[in-house]
Amino acid sequence: RLSDVDEALVAAAAARHRNVVVAVMCGSAVLMPWVNSVSSTLVIWYPGVEGGGALADVLVGRSEPSGRLPFAVPTDPFTSPSSTATRRR
Numbered sequence: 001r002l003s004d005v006d007e008a009l010v011a012a013a014a015a016r017h018r019n020v021v022v023a024v025m026c027g028s029a030v031l032m033p034w035v036n037s038v039s040s041t042l043v044i045w046y047p048g049v050e051g052g053g054a055l056a057d058v059l060v061g062r063s064e065p066s067g068r069l070p071f072a073v074p075t076d077p078f079t080s081p082s083s084t085a086t087r088r089r
Contacts, residue, residue, distance in 0.1 A: 001031040001077075010034050023055055033075045043069065 002010070002024075011034060013020045020038040024030055027046060035041055042065060044055060057063040 007034065010038065014038050021059065025051075029071055029074060031075065031077055032073050035073060035075060041073075043073075 001007075010020070010022055014034065014037040018039070021040045021042065022034075022038050023042045023044050024032070025044050025046065030043075032041065042055070042058065044051060047054060054063070058065050
C-alpha cells in the first residue's frame, strides 16, 4: 500500500485533473484502491539507474510501455492471497 500522504496526493490529482498517470516503484504487488480513478498506472518495479530516463520516454511518448503483470493488482487487502488465512476486518 502507498503511504497515506501518497494516496492523498493521488486522490487530489485525480479530483482536479483528467489525465493523471501514477508511476509506482515497488518490488511486489501494491494495493491500488485508486486505480480506476486515474488515467494510467505504470508499475515500474525497481528500474535501476536508467529508470528515470525510461519513464520520461514513456511519459512523453518516445516509447510505449509493454508487458503484462503475472498477477492481479489488489484493490482491497482482503482480496490478496496473503490475507485469506486471517480474514480479519
